[in-house]
Amino acid sequence: MVIFTWKNIQRLLLWLLAFSVVVIVSIAMHPASVNSKEIAQASGSKPLIVLVHGTNADATSWQHVIPLLQKNGYTVTAVQNPLTSLSDDIAMTKRVIDVQKGPVVVVGHSYGGNVITSAAAGNPRVKALVYIAGFAPEPGESTSELNSRYAPPPLAEALIADAAGFLYIDREKFHEVFAQDVSPAEAQVLAVTQKPPAKTIFEQSVDKAAWKTIPSWYLVSQEDRSINPELERFMAKRIGAKTTEIKASHVAYISHPKEVANLIIEAATSAVK
Template structure:
């Protein structure tokens, strides 16, 4: 019996130690899911992703078709469903409207990060405030015969990516992915930022979305807001600053 008691005692000690170790182990880092904006594709995140990977995050960049808001939301939802754990969902520009719809009702998304982005309310058109908060880029997109918009190449560097090298901006202009103009009158039924903690990065030298509109969105959603002295594509020109905000959101989500 003494031997049995001894074995039981050792088992209880080991079980208690394992339980304590599990309790004290840090929570797993959330996955970062990135949603690009108009006139771009998932490769645009190539300066930001290496920083997040280096810091131990799993990263997935969604490739949205840009053919309809509904379709882009559906594409993003499929990616969210495929992730195993908690998620920090990041949207740039038009991608902000997409994450607003895609994260609504998702138990996996623990934080939203908006980068110089649209953040519409439920039932509110993506382009609802274009007249109140005009931006230089609004005059640059040109439609093709099917109603898809391209940025005039002569204006892309100045109005979209003024703080990236001219050679890089020329590549962006040549490879731009067109956006269906219908998205600006489209809306999502429910705004995820009403129930999910949100962060917002305002680009102070943005000519694509008026910085004051970005501030309006950030204030309305009670987002934790950072302002960066950057163009519309701060995640390209200031990737370390953007990574810091995303990792702040991830740290809060992991608690």
């Protein structure tokens, strides 16, 4: 049984005071180790990467690029857009961008370029845009309008609409018009798993353009049979993008993932300087 006399209380208070002094002195002697760790974590942070797929594909089509980015220390999120309307896809992508904790680099392939052009607009945390053979429209400009500027690519003759107005690429022509530099086996899987867009999305337009205020990079696919390469060059020049060209099909991010990952890393590196 402990009797709390005044002497015992004095001893307890003296012990607590001595313990507090030891703790304070210890912290004072080692502030650098604590702060340096925090500083290292902050300085070593990298932008988060958000990947946006195009039509007749889904988020898993980035599967060759994602591991390369992760290997280089990047946190990656691939958006799964519904392709039901441009506004739906913009809203979905914007939600994904908004939940990222830190600076962001947004990447769009093909129609995904339309999506990122609007979804990233006005967001100060988006530091760079990367278009992979992607559409980069002006506000009020539809995909159909852009396509009409140049000779139609082979893809235009390979689209089949279902009863609900969603567009599929003819499986027999898929390899030839969409992914001719991908192995036949992989192209067959892509054809079977293609995610069709609503036909109406090609007539819809964005109301703002992020590339007007955010630095942009553009990869032109020289052998693209889904978007005329001349249109890609036109858009890249118009938005003032840092442009790279590659001898590839429409899906360069599948057939040449290293080159695509390197371009994204280049944009991400520039974004944090």
